Amino acid sequence: MTQLLEKYPAEIEKILDKYPPDRKRSAVLPLLYIAQKEYGYCTPDAIREVAGIVGVEPTEVESVVGFYTLFYDHPVGEHVVQICNDLPCALRGSEQFLDHACKKLGLDKHKVEHGGQTTTDGSVTLESVVCLGACDKAPMMQIDLEYFERLSNEDFDRIIEEMLAKSNHG
Amino acid sequence: MKTVRSMVLVSNDPLSQARGAQAVYQRLEQEIAARGLTDEISLMTVDDVGRHDTVPMVIVYPEAVIYGPVKPDDVAMLVEEHLYKGRIASGLLAPARELTGRIAWLSARKGTLPAEQRIVLERAGLIDPESIEDYIIHDGYVALGKVLTQMKPTDVIAELEQSGLQGRGGAGFPTGLKWKFVSKAPGDRKYVICNADESEPGTFKDRLVLEGDPHTILEAMTIAAYAVGASEGYIYVRGEYVLAQQRLKKAIEQARALNLLGENIFGSAFSFDIHVHAGAGAYICGEETALIESIEGKRGEPRSRPPYPTTHGLWGKPTLVNNVETLANITAIIRNGAAWFRKFGTPKSPGTKVYTILGNVNVTGLIEVPMGITLREVIAIYGKGMKNGSSLSLAQTGGSSGSIIPASLQDTPMDFESFGKAGVSLGSGALLICDDTTCVVDLAKVLLNFFRNESCGKCTPCRIGTERAYQILANICEGTGTRNDLAQLTMLADSLTALSNCGLGQTAATPIRDMFKHFSGEVDAHIQLKVCPAGVCSMSGRRL
Numbered sequence: 234m235t236q237l238l239e240k241y242p243a244e245i246e247k248i249l250d251k252y253p254p255d256r257k258r259s260a261v262l263p264l265l266y267i268a269q270k271e272y273g274y275c276t277p278d279a280i281r282e283v284a285g286i287v288g289v290e291p292t293e294v295e296s297v298v299g300f301y302t303l304f305y306d307h308p309v310g311e312h313v314v315q316i317c318n319d320l321p322c323a324l325r326g327s328e329q330f331l332d333h334a335c336k337k338l339g340l341d342k343h344k345v346e347h348g349g350q351t352t353t354d355g356s357v358t359l360e361s362v363v364c365l366g367a368c369d370k371a372p373m374m375q376i377d378l379e380y381f382e383r384l385s386n387e388d389f390d391r392i393i394e395e396m397l398a399k400s401n402h403g
Numbered sequence: 404m405k406t407v408r409s410m411v412l413v414s415n416d417p418l419s420q421a422r423g424a425q426a427v428y429q430r431l432e433q434e435i436a437a438r439g440l441t442d443e444i445s446l447m448t449v450d451d452v453g454r455h456d457t458v459p460m461v462i463v464y465p466e467a468v469i470y471g472p473v474k475p476d477d478v479a480m481l482v483e484e485h486l487y488k489g490r491i492a493s494g495l496l497a498p499a500r501e502l503t504g505r506i507a508w509l510s511a512r513k514g515t516l517p518a519e520q521r522i523v524l525e526r527a528g529l530i531d532p533e534s535i536e537d538y539i540i541h542d543g544y545v546a547l548g549k550v551l552t553q554m555k556p557t558d559v560i561a562e563l564e565q566s567g568l569q570g571r572g573g574a575g576f577p578t579g580l581k582w583k584f585v586s587k588a589p590g591d592r593k594y595v596i597c598n599a600d601e602s603e604p605g606t607f608k609d610r611l612v613l614e615g616d617p618h619t620i621l622e623a624m625t626i627a628a629y630a631v632g633a634s635e636g637y638i639y640v641r642g643e644y645v646l647a648q649q650r651l652k653k654a655i656e657q658a659r660a661l662n663l664l665g666e667n668i669f670g671s672a673f674s675f676d677i678h679v680h681a682g683a684g685a686y687i688c689g690e691e692t693a694l695i696e697s698i699e700g701k702r703g704e705p706r707s708r709p710p711y712p713t714t715h716g717l718w719g720k721p722t723l724v725n726n727v728e729t730l731a732n733i734t735a736i737i738r739n740g741a742a743w744f745r746k747f748g749t750p751k752s753p754g755t756k757v758y759t760i761l762g763n764v765n766v767t768g769l770i771e772v773p774m775g776i777t778l779r780e781v782i783a784i785y786g787k788g789m790k791n792g793s794s795l796s797l798a799q800t801g802g803s804s805g806s807i808i809p810a811s812l813q814d815t816p817m818d819f820e821s822f823g824k825a826g827v828s829l830g831s832g833a834l835l836i837c838d839d840t841t842c843v844v845d846l847a848k849v850l851l852n853f854f855r856n857e858s859c860g861k862c863t864p865c866r867i868g869t870e871r872a873y874q875i876l877a878n879i880c881e882g883t884g885t886r887n888d889l890a891q892l893t894m895l896a897d898s899l900t901a902l903s904n905c906g907l908g909q910t911a912a913t914p915i916r917d918m919f920k921h922f923s924g925e926v927d928a929h930i931q932l933k934v935c936p937a938g939v940c941s942m943s944g945r946r947l
Contacts, residue, residue: 251678251680252678253718256699256718258699258701259680259698259699259700260700261700261701262680262682262683262697262700263680263681265683266681266683287700289700293701296702297700297701297702299702300685300702300703300704300859301642301682301683301684301685301703302683302684302685303642303643303683303684304683304684319604319605319849319853320605320799320803320835320846320849320850320853321604321605321761321762321835323849324762324763324835324837324841363602363604363686363853363856363857364602364603364604364605364606364802365643366601366602366606366607366610366641366643366644367607368604368605368606368607368759368761368767368833369607369759369760369761369768369769375643378642378643378645379645380646
């Protein structure tokens with residue numbers, strides 16, 4: 234189980250270099266980012282490998298994955314769409330925007346609000362999240378951590394369609 | 404090998420061009436060549452030097468001398484004096500920039516508002532954040548140079564203490580004192596951490612500083628490290644802030660390349676390096692001990708305090724943790740002095756504060772204003788009044804962990820002291836302005852929903868308390884709240900404050916308390932009359 238090490242030796246070394254040699258555990262978060270980028274989510278194998286690299290038990294790495302919302306311990310869609318539905322956004326209509334997004338993607342709003350839901354074709358995971366720090370430009374969303382601001386329902390349709398068209402060709 | 408000893412920049416913005424910048428550039432090229440200096444002097448143009456009163460300008464590095472306005476006929480003298488003989492051509496110096504006004508504004512609307520004074524947002528939006536040259540032109544790394552060549556660590560701390568700067572993360576702890584604690588803490592290794600895990604709902608000031616002026620954070624951290632005796636620094640950036648991470652990493656590489664980070668900075672005995680550590684989506688990691696746990700590669704669960712990070716921080720070593728906005732004040736204070744900084748704000752809360760204005764006002768966005776301005780002024784001047792001419796019914800200051808304040812407090816000066824006296828929190832600087840279409844119970848419900856999601860679950864009062872408080876508030880919004888619920892809510896608020904392990908649980912009680920304190924009439928209407936005065940709550944008769 235050294236797939237990540239074999240594929241990204243330089244990146245991993247650079248990450249480990251940022252921390253004192255006896256504090257390798259600090260590299261858990263950055264290593265999990267690499268794992269997630271590679272496999273789409275933090276797979277059990279990847280978790281074991283990360284644990285091996287930093288020298289802790291896999292269960293400890295697993296507990297870290299479970300703690301942070303940007304790490305997934307289950308497969309998610311090819312694209313992760315996060316709509317901010319916090320107070321300042323809600324005052325600017327993010328609730329209705331979320332309703333529209335759920336409808337457009339054929340998802341259940343309750344599930345989207347409670348941990349997120351993925352489209353049946355596995356292309357998109359939609360999540361309702363708290364503050365993303367773009368409150369004056371609500372409604373807004375992040376797609377794979379890229380910001381999209383001041384959105385209308387039509388904007389959402391267009392952005393999603395373009396994104397899906399691109400990934401189908403790529 | 405070609406060794407460049409001076410860098411000469413000519414301003415080349417449209418106004419400079421109109422005033423003959425091109426001719427100045429050509430003359431410089433000729434004069435430098437005529438003196439055989441072409442290999443030693445690098446000549447280039449810059450698009451915008453941030454001021455237009457004295458263009459075209461010629462700026463010479465590494466001395467950072469600014470000449471302007473320069474006419475083509477001045478060039479021969481300039482080259483002879485400064486570049487050939489190494490003396491400053493004082494007759495051509497640009498006049499020092501006067502500080503005008505006291506109010507800053509960052510956006511396209513800049514210029515239409517009262518005169519500017521930025522400290523924190525001094526450069527954000529005005530410079531190319533990916534260019535270290537641009538930063539240097541705008542007084543960048545001058546403070547670090549001053550600190551490393553002219554000041555002892557104790558001088559730096561004394562200057563900061565005199566400035567009266569208080570932590571801008573929300574608590575308002577005196578920054579100089581914190582630095583002093585770390586500098587006096589025994590330990591062979593010390594760390595400086597920049598808390599850039601901004602996730603307070605309604606707050607995005609730190610993101611704009613990181614994205615717009617990353618070098619100021621690096622420079623301030625390096626100054627801090629020199630003052631407290633640290634050798635390594637980490638910037639803990641929120642996982643969602645991808646652009647900020649990229650810009651910081653790029654800035655670090657640029658600074659390393661110029662030896663502004665790394666071994667023996669500026670040829671001094673002082674060495675320091677900075678790394679970016681990305682978070683991964685956890686509000687609680689903004690709490691400094693949770694943040695430290697997270698850098699250590701663990702779940703971001705807060706530690707019990709004391710001991711404080713100033714003595715037992717990252718890997719058990721003395722650690723200085725400062726918020727982005729706090730750090731963004733440092734270079735200006737060092738450059739201009741504590742007395743200058745005290746000209747802004749109030750005697751007990753000097754300086755400026757960056758606010759995000761949100762909600763039912765005509766203009767939303769980011770402002771930097773002196774400490775002590777009132778909410779009424781903010782709404783009238785910067786918010787351009789309430790939307791649709793409605794009136795202010797309440798405001799939420801400082802994000803979820805801040806306060807809900809009634810309209811009656813809109814004339815209270817917004818500074819740490821006055822707000823502290825009024826029993827409300829300035830917090831992170833989010834100002835959510837609400838008119839009478841906002842229901843305070845609904846607002847409190849949304850806030851508790853946030854806290855129950857973000858509670859890390861380590862301690863019971865917070866894990867259970869926030870969940871239970873949310874349910875009760877939800878019932879009140881559905882019209883099924885009872886008197887008994889109110890008593891329970893008060894009890895929950897008390898136990899959240901008294902028993903929670905960290906600030907998250909403790910401040911989760913604030914919206915409940917503020918609601919009872921300032922808006923008991925609205926709450927009563929929900930309970931007794933089963934009416935939501937704002938017409939927001941569904942009052943459906945459901946009970947969770």
